[in-house]
Amino acid sequence: MELYKANILYSRSFDEMVVFNDSCIAVEDGKVEGIYESVPDKFKNVKVNDYSGKTIIPAxxxxxxxxxxxxxxxxxxxxxxxxxxxxxxxxxxxxxxxxxxxxxxxxxxxxxxxxxxxxxxxxxxxxxxxxxxxxxxxxxxxxxxxxxxxxxxxxxxxxxxxxxxxxxxxxxxxxxxxxxxxxxxxxxxxxxxxxxxxxxxxxxxxxxxxxxxxxxxxxxxxxxxxxxxxxxxxxxxxxxxxxxxxxxxxxxxxxxxxxxxxxxxxxxxxxxxxxxxxxxxxxxxxxxxxxxxxxxxxxxxxxxxxxxxxxxxxxxxxxxxxxxxxxxxxxxxxxxxxxxxxxxxxxxxxxxxxxxxxxVFENTGSFDKGCDFDALVIDDLSDEQRRLTPQQNIERFCYCGDERDICAGFIRGKKNNLQG
Ligand SMILES: [Zn+2]
CATH class of the missing domain: 3.20.20.140 (Metal-dependent hydrolases)
Structure with missing residues (x-):
């Protein structure tokens, strides 16, 4: 079991994007177990990988x-x-x-x-x-x-x-x-x-x-x-x-x-x-x-x-x-x-x-329960004077960012050594 703390953003459908501010995503055997506002009691002994301020999105x-x-x-x-x-x-x-x-x-x-x-x-x-x-x-x-x-x-x-x-x-x-x-x-x-x-x-x-x-x-x-x-x-x-x-x-x-x-x-x-x-x-x-x-x-x-x-x-x-x-x-x-x-x-x-x-690739592209944890941690691209929401942050990354803004990547829960 692994826990990752960050803003979490993904698509549920063509029209629906969901955002969890400053939350925890739990990953078990490379798959998403759940998303929690704070660390639940059942996981209180699990180490938290802290990416606070950054945004986790599907790969x-x-x-x-x-x-x-x-x-x-x-x-x-x-x-x-x-x-x-x-x-x-x-x-x-x-x-x-x-x-x-x-x-x-x-x-x-x-x-x-x-x-x-x-x-x-x-x-x-x-x-x-x-x-x-x-x-x-x-x-x-x-x-x-x-x-x-x-x-x-x-x-x-x-x-x-x-x-x-x-x-x-x-x-x-x-x-x-x-x-x-x-x-x-x-x-x-x-x-x-x-x-x-x-x-x-x-x-x-x-x-x-x-x-x-x-x-x-x-x-x-x-x-x-x-x-x-x-x-x-x-x-x-x-x-x-x-x-x-x-x-x-x-x-x-x-x-x-x-x-x-x-x-x-x-x-x-x-x-x-x-x-x-x-x-x-x-x-x-x-x-x-x-x-x-x-x-x-x-x-x-x-x-x-x-x-x-x-x-x-x-x-x-x-x-x-x-x-x-x-x-x-x-x-x-x-x-x-x-x-x-x-x-x-x-x-x-x-x-x-x-x-x-x-x-085409089942169980990918989302953080619904049971999906592969194929994920990217995107840096906070806010300017000093203006804090971006997680969605604004990802939009800015798509227009202005590059691979240097990808702080970490996970393939089926395993950290990838080409990022970060
Ligand atoms: Zn072609």
Whole structure:
């Protein structure tokens, strides 16, 4: 049993944020036992870890991040998606054939993720199995709950980053078998997106998904170019999402659709039917995609929502910065589009970066009883003349703070040595 004294803040739902001022959170076997205004008699002999004045929040979840693009962050931000992929991303990802290059970048990426308080992640890798297995091993050793995929692409791709169908399926199956028994870092299918995958490849992936009970993470209706290309390449399907449903990829585990900016009503209906999660990547969408997710509308339609950084289309792995960006972008969308896109609150965006991910990672993102104690202690960012409330403190951290303001981090109750 451990006790932590601080201000405690977390989301109960999309609209409800709860705050316990100067209270105690009790943690037993890595899980939240309860929150108390003061130390209850039953725990009077338990040592109190005193973080008075600071604020404890759930650790962040990044539901869409490209680990191999870590080295290209902050470059080519004046291009749009297709040109950015061809000029920067595909040549960079080809380097992961070299395992030594992959190891160096994945070490730095994994450390940066943890330093910035992201303890749950869904990571795109590349088409290279050996490098992808190294990334999984790295996350597993750090105790990061994650889903990682070997990327699949067999058509309309540059020759240096393209597989045959049989290579792609054989290597994916070997990757799944190698990683399926991990405790924390699990495999997921990651066809990059419909423009670079043939129907036969997707059918094969659907069979692997059924055989091994492995879910799907892909880019879904992320740009007008992608959406139009999908309909051209798969004319017998009505929309991007229907391709994955019809080919058997959406019934086998978590379904995670990155961006989901231009969905038709059919895309929305299908994602909802499979309990899928749409991932908003605010900075990335304005850097290379030029579209903004209709967050309030999708929430009203009952779609699970979460946040991703989408590094390297975003310049950092700081999920908390995406909370600020999500609020900012929704106001712009509301300004230009009016009633159809009401802007979201800070509470809504914070929910998406924490509890929103619990549709993929159970028992995370909250401090309700029984949840994993995956937590961050955020310093008091008040100015001398003005005391901030815990909520103001966390809002200021999202806009102005960085990893130096994270005083401590706990993964399932265990203090992490990359913080504090
Ligand atoms: Zn992406």
């Amino acid at each position: 962040f979840s990044d539901l869409h991040v490209h680990a191999p693009q870590y080295e290209q962050r902050g470059m080519g931000m004046d291009l749009l998606l297709e040109d950015w992929l061809n000029t920067y991303t595909f040549p960079e990802e080809a380097k992961y054939k070299d395992i030594d290059y992959a190891k160096a970048v994945y070490d730095r990426f994994s450390d940066d993720l943890v330093k910035n308080g992201t303890f749950h992640a869904v990571c795109f890798a590349t088409i290279h199995r050996e490098a992808t297995e190294y990334l999984v091993k790295n996350l597993e050793e750090r105790g990061i709950r994650s889903f990682v995929g070997k990327v699949n692409m067999d058509t309309s791709s540059p020759s240096f980053l393209c597989e045959t169908i049989s290579e792609s399926l054989t290597e994916t199956e070997a990757f799944i078998e190698h990683t399926a028994c991990n405790r924390f870092s699990k495999p997921i299918l990651m066809p990059r997106f419909t423009p670079v995958c043939s129907q036969r490849l997707l059918e094969g992936l659907g069979k692997l998904g059924r055989k091994y009970h492995v879910g799907l993470h892909t880019h879904l209706v992320e740009s007008i170019w992608e959406e139009e290309t999908a309909r051209k390449l798969f004319p017998s399907f009505s929309c991007d999402t229907e391709v994955y449903e019809a080919l058997g990829l959406m019934d086998n585990g978590p379904v995670i659709g990155a961006h989901f900016i231009f969905p038709s009503e059919n895309d929305i209906r299908i994602l909802k039917k499979h309990g899928g999660c749409a991932v908003h990547c605010p900075e990335a969408t304005v850097n290379v995609i030029a579209g903004i997710m209709r967050v309030s509308y999708l929430h009203e339609r009952g779609i699970n929502l979460a946040i991703g950084t989408d590094v390297g289309a975003a310049p950092s792995v700081k999920v908390y910065r995406q909370i600020a960006e999500a609020v900012r972008l929704s106001k712009i969308k509301n300004f230009y589009e009016g009633e159809g896109s009401p802007s979201i609150s800070f509470e809504n965006a914070f929910y998406m970066a924490t509890k929103g991910a619990s549709s």
